[in-house]
Each structure stands twice: as C-alpha cells, then as structure tokens.
Amino acid sequence: xxxxxxxxxxxxxxxxxxxxxxxxxxxxxxxxxxxxxxxxxxxxxxxxxxxxxxxxxxxxxxxxxxxxxxxxxxxxxxxxxxxxxxxxxxxxxxxxxxxxxxxxxxxxxxxxxxxxxxxxxxxxxxxxxxxxxxxxxxxxxxxxxxxxxxxxxxxxxxxxxxxxxxxxxxxxxxxxxxxxxxxxxxxxxxxxxxxxxxxxxxxxxxxxxxxxxxxxxxxxxxxxxxxxxxxxxxxxxxxxxxxxxxxxxxxxxxxxxxxxxx
Amino acid sequence: xxxxxxxxxxxxxxxxxxxxxxxxxxxxxxxxxxxxxxxxxxxxxxxxxxxxxxxxxxxxxxxxxxxxxxxxxxxxxxxxxxxxxxxxxxxxxxxxxxxxxxxxxxxxxxxxxxxxxxxxxxxxxxxxxxxxxxxxxxxxxxxxxxxxxxxxxxxxxxxxxxxxxxxxxxxxxxxxxxxxxxxxxxxxxxxxxxxxxxxxxxxxxxxxxxxxxxxxxxxxxxxxxxxxxxxxxxxxxxxxxxxxxxxxxxxxxxxxxxxxxxxxx
Numbered sequence: 001x002x003x004x005x006x007x008x009x010x011x012x013x014x015x016x017x018x019x020x021x022x023x024x025x026x027x028x029x030x031x032x033x034x035x036x037x038x039x040x041x042x043x044x045x046x047x048x049x050x051x052x053x054x055x056x057x058x059x060x061x062x063x064x065x066x067x068x069x070x071x072x073x074x075x076x077x078x079x080x081x082x083x084x085x086x087x088x089x090x091x092x093x094x095x096x097x098x099x100x101x102x103x104x105x106x107x108x109x110x111x112x113x114x115x116x117x118x119x120x121x122x123x124x125x126x127x128x129x130x131x132x133x134x135x136x137x138x139x140x141x142x143x144x145x146x147x148x149x150x151x152x153x154x155x156x157x158x159x160x161x162x163x164x165x166x167x168x169x170x171x172x173x174x175x176x177x178x179x180x181x182x183x184x185x186x187x188x189x190x191x192x193x194x195x196x197x198x199x200x201x202x203x204x205x206x207x208x209x210x211x212x213x214x215x216x217x218x219x220x221x222x223x224x225x226x227x228x229x230x231x232x233x234x235x236x237x238x239x240x241x242x243x244x245x246x247x248x249x250x251x252x253x254x255x256x257x258x259x260x261x262x
Numbered sequence: 263x264x265x266x267x268x269x270x271x272x273x274x275x276x277x278x279x280x281x282x283x284x285x286x287x288x289x290x291x292x293x294x295x296x297x298x299x300x301x302x303x304x305x306x307x308x309x310x311x312x313x314x315x316x317x318x319x320x321x322x323x324x325x326x327x328x329x330x331x332x333x334x335x336x337x338x339x340x341x342x343x344x345x346x347x348x349x350x351x352x353x354x355x356x357x358x359x360x361x362x363x364x365x366x367x368x369x370x371x372x373x374x375x376x377x378x379x380x381x382x383x384x385x386x387x388x389x390x391x392x393x394x395x396x397x398x399x400x401x402x403x404x405x406x407x408x409x410x411x412x413x414x415x416x417x418x419x420x421x422x423x424x425x426x427x428x429x430x431x432x433x434x435x436x437x438x439x440x441x442x443x444x445x446x447x448x449x450x451x452x453x454x455x456x457x458x459x460x461x462x463x464x465x466x467x468x469x470x471x472x473x474x475x476x477x478x479x480x481x482x483x484x485x486x487x488x489x490x491x492x493x494x495x496x497x498x499x500x501x502x503x504x505x506x507x508x509x510x511x512x513x514x515x516x517x518x519x520x521x522x523x524x525x526x527x
Contacts, residue, residue, distance in 0.1 A: 028440045032447060039451035046461050052312040179293035186297045199306050 007104060008112060015082075015114040029118040033074075037125055040066060040192060047193075055197030060137040062194060064220040067129030068153070069192045072215055074122030075157060076164075082116045084168040088178055091171045094259055107250050111165065134223045141223065149222045152232065155239035156215040160188070162242035163210070165250070172253040184210075191216040211238050267363045276367065280375030288379055295383035298339075301332040302391070304456050318460045323489060325398035327458055329391055330410070330483035335455060336384045337377050338418040338478060342369040343442050346429040359519060366426060366515070373422065402488055409493065410486035416500040417478045423507035424474065430511065433518030448473065454480025474503045 020026075044066055048059045057065070087110055090096040099109050134141070141149070167180045187210055190198070195206050195213040206212040214235040221227035264272075284291065305328035308314050319327055346369065349355045358365040392399045402410065424445060431438040450456065452475040459467055459480045470476050477500050484491040 024435075025440050028444060032443045035444070035447045039447060042466070043451060043456055046457055047307070047311050047313045049313060049316070054307075054311060174289075179290045179297065182297040183293055183299075186299050187303075189300060190303045193307055197307055197310060199310055202303075202306055 003104070004108065007109075011113055012115045016117060019116055019118075026118065030121055033122045033125065037070060037122075037129075040070075044192070047197075055194050057194045057196065058137065060133045061220065061224060063133030064130050064137065064139075064223055065194050065216045066192055067126045067131075067133055068156070068216040068219050070126030070129060071123050071153070072126075072156060072160060072191070074119035074124075074126055076160065077119030077122065078116055079112075079119075080161060080164050082114045083111055084164050085178065085181070086110075086113070087168040088171045091257075096257065097259055100254070100257075106254070107165075107247065111161070130220075130223065137224060139224050141225075145222065145225065148227075148232070149219055152214070152219045152222050152227075152235060155235050156219060158239040159211050159214055159235075159242050162239075162246040165246045166242075169246070169250050169253045172257050188212060188215070194220070211235070211242075214238060266367075268367060272363065273371075276371040277374060280368075280372040281378055282375075284372065284375040284379040291376060291379050292383045294339075295336060295380055295387060298332055298335055301328040301335070301455055304328065308457070313461075316461065317458055319458065319489065322395075322398040322400075323487065324458075325395055326400060326487040327483055327489060329388065329398065330486035331455055331479050333384060333388065333486065334410075334414050334417065334479050334482040336380055337414050338421055338482070340373065340418065340421040340425045342373065342422060343425045343429045343432075343439050345369060345372070347432055347439050350432050355522075359522070366511075369426075370422065373418070400488070402486060406485060406488050410482055413482035413485050413496065413500065416497070416504065417482050420474050420500065420503045420507065421478055423504065423511050426511045427507065427514060430514040430518045433521050449475050449478065452476060453478050454483060458484075477503065 041063075044062060045059075047054045048062070054062055087096075090099060090110070099106050102109060163184060164181065167184060170180070190202075190206060191212040195203055195217040198206065203213075207214075214231075218227060218231055218235050221231070305325060308317065308324060308328075314324070317324060346355075349358070355365065358368060425442065428438055428441050428445060431441065452459070452470045452473055454476055459470055459476050462470060477496065481491065481496040481500070485493070485496070
C-alpha cells in the first residue's frame, strides 16, 4: 500500500512539473473554461423565463445540476482524459508491455499516471455554482446531508471513471477507440440538465443504461433534500457494480493482449 | 490546364485515394457520426420544455430543424487542424510542401472523402429518427435541397478556412490546436446546434449574426428544413466570410512556410 502512495506522489509531482512548462496553455485553458461555463449558463437560461420551469426544476435548482456537471467535467479533464486517452497510444505503440512489466497494478498505473491542473478551475467554479444555486434555492444542508452529497458525488465519479475505462480497455482488441469516448462524451453532455426534463424513454436510458442521472441530477437532489432513498441505493449499487465490471473486464482483456505487431 | 494547381486528373486521383483511405476507417467514422447526437438530445429537451413556444417553430418544424442541424453538422465538420498538427510534428508535411500542389488541397480532399464515407451512416441515423418521429417526415423540394447542399458546402468552406487560419499558427507554435478550443466553444453555443438562434434574446442574436457561426449551422439547417429564411442575405454573408478569410489564410500560410524549418532541423 505504501508503495502505491509513494508512486502516486511521484506521478503527480512530475506531471505537474511538466505541465507548468506550457504556461500559455494554462491561460488558454482558463479562458476556455470561462467561455464554456458562460455558454452553458446562457443555454440553460434560454429554457427559463418568468414562471417557467424545466422538468419541474426552477432556475436555481437547475444551476445546481449545471454546477455538478461542471465539477465532473473538470474532473474528467484533470484526471480521466489525460490518463485514459493514453491507453490507446500504449496499445498501438506496444508500450503497454512496459507498463505490464512494472511491479505495480497496471490499472492503477494507467488510471493515475498523470494529472493535468487544467481542470481545477472548472472544479472550483462548479462547486461555487452548486453552493450559490443551493443557497438561492433555499437548501439547508446538515453535516449528514453534506456527507451524503460527497458520497453521491464519489459514486458519480466512479461511474464516470468505470464507463470511460471500459471503453478505453476495448482498445486491446480494436486499438482505435478514441471515437467511442467521443460518443460517450456526447451522451454525457445530457447531464447538464435535470433528467426529469427528458421524455420517459430517454429518462430510463439515462438512469439504467448510461447512468447520467446519478452523475448530476441525484447529487443535486441530495443538496435540495428531496432525493429518494431507493435512488441513492441504486446509485451506490451501480457505482460499485460498474467498478467491479470495469476491473474484471480489464483482467479479461489483458489475457487477450498480444502486444503490438503480433 | 491547372487551376490553383489542380486539374481533372489530380482531382480524380486525390479524391479516389482519400475515399479509399477513409473507407478503411469506416468503423471509426460510424462512431464519429454517432457522436453528433447532441442536436437530438437538445430536441428532446426543447420538446418537453415550457420555452418551446418562444422558438417560433410550430409542430414538426422544430424536429425538422434539429434533424437538419444534425445533417449539416455531419457534412460540414472540420478536423484538419488535428491531421495537420500531426503531419507537422512527424515531419510528413515536408514532402507535401515540395509537391507542386498546395498542401491544403490534400486536406480538402480527405474531408470530402470522409464525408462520402459518412453518408450511409448519416442516412441510417436519419431513417431511425423518422421511425421514432414519423410525423416529422418530409422530403425537401429539389430547389431547397440543392440550396441547402450549397449552403452546407459554403459552411464547410468557412469552417475549413477558419481552422486553416489557426493551423497556420502551427508554424509558429506547436500547440496551436489548443487555440482551436477557443474557436469551438463560441461555435457550439452560437451556431444554432443547441438551439435555433431565434431562441436567443435580441442582443445576443445581433451579436451572433456578426460572427460566422450562425452561418455554419443555423442558416443551412433552416434552408433544409424549409423554414422561412432570407436566402439572399444568408448566401451573401457566407460568401463574404469566404472572401474575407481566403486571402488571410493564404498570406499567413505563405509567411508560415517561410518560417518552417521541419521537425528535427
């Protein structure tokens, strides 16, 4: 266990050092995050007006959903995208061999090797939006409620990671799966809005098949204190389930790995 | 006779090889086509929303608009900057520069080849859309179809020139694709991919109309969906953007090539 912590510290230390080489990129990233959030809020505002609601959610309540989406999107750019997109490169160029030979779990190495600070401002802005929206919507959080929010956010993060990792792991067979992650990202964009705003068939799809609902809507419901207990259990169950499946699938995929050019 | 370095034979060979090349990657392109589902997600949101009436599109008008937006996007999506950046970084650009053909034509040809490969997938998605939403079915009149096609190609040209402009900056900075994000974000929100621009408040709409973005999706989509639209003004503005961007791209490209020292040199 200690070995893993030590490795993690080294991984992130070196990643940060190399990222800070590109200072102009940091500036561009900051502008991009700001513009993107501005655009999302503008788009969301189009659905609202005097007396209008979106799937039974008021403007401030919908802001909480948007806030959680921003947090998860920031998490994706800090952690998921830099790590999981390189799995494809490792498979194509055969450098996965070197990862597998290391005396450390390969999934751990591939999932946490690097970190990009570019998404951090997004996470901060998202949290700010959640707090502000929650405040305006009249939500009052007890310490227990706060803990529950964190648990559900963790569950959402785990689901997102597992889905992404599952797709990335199929590159063992198909090599180029970058496009599949693009499809996933396109579908995940639906998490910007409360799931109740979608028609019934899509709602089912977003709850059970691609559980977008648990990424943003359910944590927002917890903040507002109106989450139903079965949904919480379902969310936690799905998170653990997805993670176990992703883990097993990776071990299964490795048995089929034949290295590049063979 | 060669026009801009092109003659019939070169065009045939370029398009033929690029199409064959793209057919090899058809599975990938199918996924690309599928990743354009965003307009459909937005459509389902708008259809269930209280704000739908403010859009000024009745009944099936909105369904048709978003389907058209999806189709226009499919055939005007530009990714040359990524291909170009890779070519510049790996040094593949050097032999292209030696040929008596502007390298940009090569990228144009690969986009056209990719669009042809995409066609069947886009048709399948359209068929599925009509199966789910049979009421929205329509066949545009020949006139509208030809005009929409033209508008989509103009949109493609504008998007291609915009991205070439940024790609030319690759000659100065190796990470110019980061700048592409700054172009994509206003495109996403102002082009009409997520909401028809008639949904915007007046001042945002006025602002948007001064940018090229609404002419990339909203205008061609309205033509295809047979929504009322000022055809003359739309085409004139599209043309104006092309006339404005083309010399800029060529100038910047020429200045860039002069600076180019190839990777590893």
